[in-house]
Amino acid sequence: MKRFKILFLFFCFSIASIAFAQEKQKIIVEYSGNTSTAPDIEDGALVFLRDKSQQVHFIHKGVNVWCDKAIYYEDQDYLEAFSNVVMKQGDTINMVAKYVEYSGKTQLAFARGDVILTEPQSTLKTDTLHFDRIKQQAYYNTGGSVVRDSSGTITSKIGRYYMATSKYQFLNDVVLVNPQYTLNTERLDFFTENGHAYLFGPSTITGETNKIYCERGFYDTNNNVGNFQRNAKIDYDNRTVEGDSLYFDRNINFASATNNIKVTDTLNKSIVKGHYAEVWREKDSVYITKRALAITIQERDSVYMHADTLMLTGKENNRITRAFYNVRLYKSDMAGKADSVHVDHKKGLTQMINLSRFSSTDAFSTKRKPVLWNIGNQMTGDTIHLINNVVTEKLDSLKVFENAFLVSKDTISEDGYNQIKGKRLIGLFRDNELYNVDIIKNAEVIYYLRNDNNELVGINKSKSGSINIQIENQEIVETRFINQMDAELFPESEFPKAGKRLRGFDWRGEERPMSVEDLFKDDPPLVLPVIKGLEAYIPPEEFIDEAAKKRIKDAGKSAPKKANKAARNLPKKEKVAPLTEREKKQKALNDEAQKAGQ
Helix, strand or coil, X not given: CHHHHHHHHHHHHHHHHHHHHHHHCCCEEEECCEEECXXXXXXXXXXXXXXXXXXXXXXXXXEEEEECEEXXXXXXXXEEEEEEEEEEECCCEEEEEEEEEEECCCCEEEEEEEEEEEECCEEEEEEEEEEECCCCXXXXXXXXXXXXXXXXXXEECEEEEECCCXXXXXXXXXXXXXXXXXXEEEEEEEECCCCEEEEEEEEEEEECCCEEEEEEEEEECCCCEEEEEEEEEEEECCEEEEEEEEEEECCCCEEEEEEEEEEEECCCCEEEEEEEEEEECCCCEEEEEEEEEEEECCCCCCEEEEEEEEEEECCHHHCEEEEEEEEEEEECCEEEEEEEEEEECCCCEEEEECCCCCCCCCHHHHHHCCEEEECCEEEECCEEEEXXXXXXXXXXXXXXXXXXEEEEECCCCCCCEEEEEEEEEEEEEECCEEEEEEEEEEEEEEEEEECCCCCEEEEEEEEEEEEEEEEECCEEXXXXXXXXXXXXXXXXXXXXHHHCCCCCCCCCHHHCCCCCHHHHCCCCCCCCCCCCCCCCCCCCCCXXXXXXXXXXXXXXXHCCCCCXXXXXXXXXXXXXXXXXXXXXXXXXXXXXXXXXXX
16 A cells, blocks of 8 residues: 555656656747736736846747747747847847747747848848747748858749758749859758759859859859869850850869860851860860860861860950861861861961971871862872961962972872972962862972873873873973973883882872761770769759658647647748659659669
8 A cells, every 4th residue: 555655756746847848848038028918819828028137038949039029829838039039049040130939839030021031151131030949940931031251142933941951942933142242043952061052953153254054953152163064064255165065163263064066166266165174264265075076167067176175265356266187177178187287367377297206107197188179189298387368268378398299099090190399389279179289399290191081091200300290170281390300101901000009109098088977987985984973853842841841730738729829820821833854753763763763
């Protein structure tokens, strides 16, 4: 019996302790200048007023609330705070407003009127704000702005702050204004501690001298660098850089691009393509590699140049293009190959160069000698210069330095070649066709002479100090020998077979690119890096989720005959822009990958 009494007393003491602990979880009145009831409020509610010394002060689970006036509904543990309301959580979160409602049961707060929420890295301003202390989230859907000194000011229609990760999530008409640029997007995740911004959907970053567009991207607002994907492009100084992935450093005006790159220069009428590029605005230079292709746009016929590496430097009045290693040129009436090419656009000068690293005894060096094809003519030499008329955009002349060799296939015979060689060659063009050729010093000629009926008269083999040749319709119509040393006309049957080719003859017709696609036919297989980019955008969960709804419902049980105050002023469901078809597909792929991982 005695033992039963002890157990009974212990049970009663435990119940009392639990009840006392629950009471301690209620909102506590720390200070009030005046406390009363009022006939115009419901039974059981108390009105608290400040006095001259200080405001009314409440405490609940680490949150302090100060205000000039308050109404406290004890049965529902619900507080209404009026005028100069200050709400503090620890040493990091501080909120001021004209009016605040707070439920001690759900720990949900609602603030209205000039609301300002500050944390160590940013300040949020809005007209209405919802605050969930359980999830440690703040939310607005009536428009708001966030100020962060080093990043600027961010405005949006909908915003949410995740206190645990110091992350803001902005939706609908998002604008970040910085002294150096303005960012516009529909969805932005922003971390206040490091200034990292993640962009989803159509987004632009507009600066004084450039404009960036992407549909998925990252920007470091502290260091002014970023990565951008999905139709990404950068516009500046009449130039547009596009690629699967772009990197941008605002501090040094530098951009790099990876995979499917296109650099369009509207001022210089040029396009450069490739799969890796670097662009320096201050130096006005472009470096591009991996199947690099430069296109000089002309009114009737563009010029295409492919190389391992391309470099374009200089302003529009002094533009230089450099191409390195296995360079190939194509135009409808002209083609060429060289080890490297140097183009001075102001002078209209294209230099096709054979690098000295290949010796004359190297078998490979012959193939590396510059070669130029115009209509039916092939020209080779140690170095070739093409001069273009910058006004008419037509070929004006060419110069071949050292070991000049001009070859054209005879129109009828199977293995006959018209050949001209000498130390140097100077050619003149009319309507992009070669019509005059001068061979200077140590000139030699073999050409097939035909009559008006195209019948072979004989094969001419000559040597001279210099030779001038007139060409019409791709055929030699007149030859003038200067300081002639030796000349002989052979019938075809008597022409020595061993003498059909001049020394150094090298017909390379099979190498000639016949289309833009041919420029790449000998390239090794292209392996591009995989660009992962940001994960697919996943819409955030509702601010009032299922767990919060349960808290609200349970709070109403304390006063079942009264309206549930915890259910007042809840935010309406967000109207978020739907996912694009591409985002839906990406999300489906991510879901499948996640299931496979499980």
